[in-house]
Amino acid sequence: MTGPSFALLATDGVARRGRLATAHGTVETPAFMPVGTAATVKALTPAMVAATGAQMVLANTYHLMLRPSAERIARLGGLHRFMGWDGPILTDSGGFQVMSLASLRTINETGVQFRSHVDGARYELTPERAMEIQYLLDADVTMVLDECVAHPAEPDAVAEAMRRSLRWAARCREAFRARPGYHLFGIVQGGIDPALRAESAAGLRAIGFDGYAVGGLAVGVGQAAMFDVLDVTAPLLPAAQPRYLMGVGKPDDLVGAVARGIDLFDCVIPTRSGRTGQAFSREGALNLRNACHAEDPRPLDESIPCPASRDFSRAYLHHLVRTNEILGAMLLSWHNVAYYQQLMADMRAAIEAGRFDAFCDDFNRRRSGDDQ
Incomplete structure (x- = not known):
């Protein structure tokens, strides 16, 4: 892990005001990241995105590994140069997208084997390969590979996926190449079960990450249940490190989540709407x-x-x-x-x-x- 990168500047109740330092700039939090899945925020140029005050954008490992490939982006100078965005970039590991490929993929302890939704070609995404791809992309914040389960799901399936995600997180931690200004975030899973969320958070803290995300709440979980999960989960995460709620959401979701101690957000809703x-x-x-x-x-x-x-x-x-x-x-x-x-x-x-x-x-x- 790199040295301290997150400063907690103020609190008001549970709400937090912070500052995250990265290799490509500083992010004032709480912050919302526009989604640039395929190296573009849809319908907007990078200059238009920057003019809104956006500090950091999200891109996606799964989509970029298929087209144009992480190796090609690396040869062309990295994702920042490729897409014309000189600020920080966070890359999702692809676990959420792989979840949606239920008919095209197989999950085992090694990783995920799947067929491309583009051309049917076979791929394997392992924790180690996810770290390599995000390194080639030059992501400021790299996300661990996790297994995301759609809601609702059988409790045993949620528990199995959460524990596999913990084992994958440890492998990601081992494979991540630490550099100043570059950070690796763990992802808390466990559905809407408080005990599983607590187990996941404790396991991730034991491994040690630069930040902690709460995943699995943009997959059919309603707002009330999401807030219940955040009420349980956020206090279990280190106060001195950033907290990221993945894939959420509408304006009232953001306000309610900030009130529960969340610092970072992303969602496709602004551009899709x-x-x-x-x-x-x-x-x-x-x-x-x-x-x-x-x-x-x-x-x-x-x-x-x-x-x-x-x-x-x-x-x-x-x-x-x-x-x-x-x-x-x-x-x-x-x-x-x-x-x-x-x-x-x-x-x-x-x-x-x-x-x-x-x-x-x-x-x-x-x-x-x-x-x-």
Whole structure:
């Protein structure tokens, strides 16, 4: 493991304000990472992503190992140069994607053997290979290979996957090439069973990682159950290291998770919603397809320093969405990522000022509902 990289700057109740140092820059937390699965945040250029205030993006080991391959990216100077993003990058190990390939894969103690969903070619992803791929990509934060189980699942299957994930995590720790500014995060699994989550957290702490993620909560677990898991799990993780909730979520998910001590997030929702005509706002989600926006001259949110948020009317965005113009998807995706970044900045400021409870009350009061 490298030396200390995470500074806890302030707390307000359980909510935390921190700073994560990486080889490609510093991340102020709590932070949201836009998802750039295949080395691109969909519909946005790197400059557009950076302009939202995003500090760090996520890319995916599974997809990049298939196309164009980690070796090719390494020959071309690493993932930062390849995708034109000079800030920190976290790479998911591919465990979540492998979960979705149930008909194409076999899991055993060695790793995962699967057929590519692209061309049917055979691959094997082991803990050691996952570390090698992420090293070739030059990821600032590398994630261990884990076995993610969809919810609901039989308790025995959840326990077996969690314990296999612990054994894989130990192999990842051994194979990881430690360098200053580069970090390896473990992943807590165990479904919604408090005892399994506790066992997983204890096992990972015994191995020792630079940060700890909570996985398996973006696979059909509802918000109430997710918050219950976080209430149990977050206190079991080292206070001096970052905590990352994987694949979550909607704005109220983020606020509730920060209130439970989480520092890092990623999710496809901002860009996926933008491509389907949905915009997030301080008052809730807006469906720009709805006729109520057809003659609305207001911007989405002029207080957000993003051209998509302040310079285009809801009427124009409604027109773009209804006519399936590419610009509509671009502008709504840009706005949504900017909204998420503003939300995180507001939470950081609230924690620093000791008014996080008041922030949460105001956040919940202003949201009038979804799909207006």
